[in-house]
Amino acid sequence: MTIQAPQHIQKIAPYQGGKPITELAREMNLKVEEIVKLASNENPLGISPKADYAIQEAILDIARYPDGNSFALREAVSNKFGVAHDQIVFGNGSNDILELVARAYLSSDSETIYSQHAFAVYPLVTQAMGAKGVVVPAKDFGHDLSAMLAAVTDKTRLIFIANPNNPTGTLLGKAALYRLLKQVPQHVLVVLDEAYDEYLSAEYKSEAIGWLKEFENLVISRTFSKAYGLAGLRIGFGLCHAQVADMMNRVRQPFNVNSVAQAAAVASLADDDFVARSYALNQAGMAQLKHGFDQLGLTYIPSFANFISVKVGDAAGINQKLLQQGVIVRPVANYEMPEYLRVSIGLFSENAKFLEVLAGIIKG
Numbered sequence: 001m002t003i004q005a006p007q008h009i010q011k012i013a014p015y016q017g018g019k020p021i022t023e024l025a026r027e028m029n030l031k032v033e034e035i036v037k038l039a040s041n042e043n044p045l046g047i048s049p050k051a052d053y054a055i056q057e058a059i060l061d062i063a064r065y066p067d068g069n070s071f072a073l074r075e076a077v078s079n080k081f082g083v084a085h086d087q088i089v090f091g092n093g094s095n096d097i098l099e100l101v102a103r104a105y106l107s108s109d110s111e112t113i114y115s116q117h118a119f120a121v122y123p124l125v126t127q128a129m130g131a132k133g134v135v136v137p138a139k140d141f142g143h144d145l146s147a148m149l150a151a152v153t154d155k156t157r158l159i160f161i162a163n164p165n166n167p168t169g170t171l172l173g174k175a176a177l178y179r180l181l182k183q184v185p186q187h188v189l190v191v192l193d194e195a196y197d198e199y200l201s202a203e204y205k206s207e208a209i210g211w212l213k214e215f216e217n218l219v220i221s222r223t224f225s226k227a228y229g230l231a232g233l234r235i236g237f238g239l240c241h242a243q244v245a246d247m248m249n250r251v252r253q254p255f256n257v258n259s260v261a262q263a264a265a266v267a268s269l270a271d272d273d274f275v276a277r278s279y280a281l282n283q284a285g286m287a288q289l290k291h292g293f294d295q296l297g298l299t300y301i302p303s304f305a306n307f308i309s310v311k312v313g314d315a316a317g318i319n320q321k322l323l324q325q326g327v328i329v330r331p332v333a334n335y336e337m338p339e340y341l342r343v344s345i346g347l348f349s350e351n352a353k354f355l356e357v358l359a360g361i362i363k364g
């Protein structure tokens with residue numbers, strides 16, 4: 001064809017998501033009910049009953065445009081996290097937040113920094129802007145903060161840090177992160193992606209929101225897709241300095257967050273019990289999977305999130321056999337981890353089925 005997209009767009013490798021259940025059902029001629037999907041870090045408990053109710057209510061009014069400023073949700077987030085209204089930006093998933101920061105702050109001559117094995121969206125939003133992504137080698141599968149700091153140049157605009165990281169599940173200590181913020185030059189924004197914070201125990205939970213007063217160049221991103229279970233509705237938010245939020249809002253679609261998602265998010269924030277149950281189920285499921293891996297003699301990367309990456313050797317081959325038996329997990333070769341599979345923590349029965357099928361494959 002004669003119309004050509006710019007080189008920087010043509011070079012983008014498309015995002016590979018977890019395989020949808022319906023797609024595997026079609027491909028393998030399986031029933032949807034017999035398939036176990038542990039591939040996208042979704043909440044196996046579904047959503048809060050309060051959110052469920054709010055969704056039913058909000059559906060009645062979808063002929064109207066949503067509130068482009070998400071006022072009710074802004075109020076709820078402001079109260080819950082102790083930040084001012086003008087420090088909050090809402091996104092169509094937190095993926096949108098990552099994209100808004102990139103659109104607001106990158107041009108074709110800027111650079112971003114992220115770690116090897118870090119979340120795939122960082123290179124995507126960088127490349128979409130024609131900017132240059134600098135990948136810093138990981139240390140024990142986690143972020144090497146001093147190497148990332150050393151990679152900063154005059155052209156650096158963004159440093160992306162996922163904490164915990166996906167797909168490795170690794171966690172950076174609070175003191176190390178704080179030190180990085182103290183040292184990063186003022187022309188660089190640090191984007192701290194905390195998609196899995198709700199799965200951290202009290203001692204590890206992020207304190208970064210409290211740091212916003214001190215650091216104008218900090219953007220914290222949060223999502224309703226993981227512990228809150230609203231992945232299909234697409235909603236997340238960014239917390240930052242008011243001037244940074246202002247820039248992000250300038251490049252935001254006026255109605256980027258739909259009305260049903262806004263209502264569900266407000267209700268979700270009011271249901272601490274659901275988050276507590278999700279956390280507890282995750283702790284138990286993590287122990288169950290680790291025990292299963294230990295019994296199979298498999299090693300894994302200790303994880304602080306709602307998934308775990310396990311070393312299986314021929315991950316592509318084993319993944320294919322898992323799929324044939326109705327189990328969807330995530331191969332992570334595209335993250336330079338060709339020997340690993342990333343497995344989301346599911347219900348007890350789902351974890352058990354995965355372990356049983358995996359054991360059958362490994363023992364041949």
Ligand SMILES: *Cc1c(COP(=O)(O)O)cnc(C)c1O
Pocket residue numbers: 041092093094095096119162165166193195222223224225226231234235236
């Ligand atoms: C899942 C995930 C997100 C959240 O994506 P949404 O767009 O909010 O669904 C963000 N960052 C990381 C590291 C993730 O794993």
